[in-house]
Amino acid sequence: MLRAIVVLGFILVLISAVVFGGRWLQPTDKTLPAVDQPVCDLLAAPCEWQTDAGQWRVALQRLGDAGQGEEYQLTVLTPAAPKRFLAVLRGESMYMGEYPVPMRHDGGDSYSAHFTAPFCTTDGEMIWRIDLQEGQELLSDVVPIKLVFQASDHSAS
Template sequence: MVRVIAIAGLLVALIAAVVFGPHYLFSTDARDSADGSAPACDLQAGPCTWKNDAGQWSVAITSVGTGNQGTEFRLSVTAPTHPGRFLAVLRGESMYMGEYPVPLKQAGDNRYTAQFTAPFCTSGSGMQWRIDLQSGEDPVGRAPEKLTFWAR
């Protein structure tokens, strides 16, 4: 009887390691801390700014109204460099709903903007999104905090 319980416990542990292990072993987001929770900067509370080797960065988001597909947002980024194929990639923070690349257009020397509607979750009251800045497929800017906002 003890042997059966021990074998069942080992099987459960093995299945848990196979299911949850890759997330912890092969995390590709270098900004996440060891426990998986980097601090967040709520873009709807105000602009998020930081400085790195390239210079000063600033990201802000504003709601510009409600369209047929939900709330429309305007994203503004001030970057010290001119990234080629500059994108803001939306990733579900409160629930995984895929990745949505939003192309940023140059609106001045170091300013970039985009207007978009974030997908929303139909099973809840809102969806928290994270924005990662990329040049093509390469991360750019490396914000020390997660850039987040809510779509309702």
């Protein structure tokens, strides 16, 4: 009798976990950026937007392949001087981790960084998203658009 009660209890717990488990595992963080943000291709043209603090401008330029992959220069003009300003590369078309790129203060409202985007070994075309952060804090409240670019593995061709 006791064995039947234990087995029945285990089955009820298992069914409850299956039914309600999806709700428990869903993220509750409402600070994540909106999924339907407008997209701006940084290699097509600089991205600009206006905030209460002033005008933002983000530009990305290809510098060429120095043997370790395609190098890029990211330039950000910002009306506010963030402390510990970072650009974080995140795979948009495929998750490949997160790559923080520290932004160097060039004086005034200008910041820049040089980086090489990692490339995917299974697909030579990779779309990356650049998220601007102040330390660990995502600047989603001042960046209303999704900043993306497509990196190519030219060494594979």
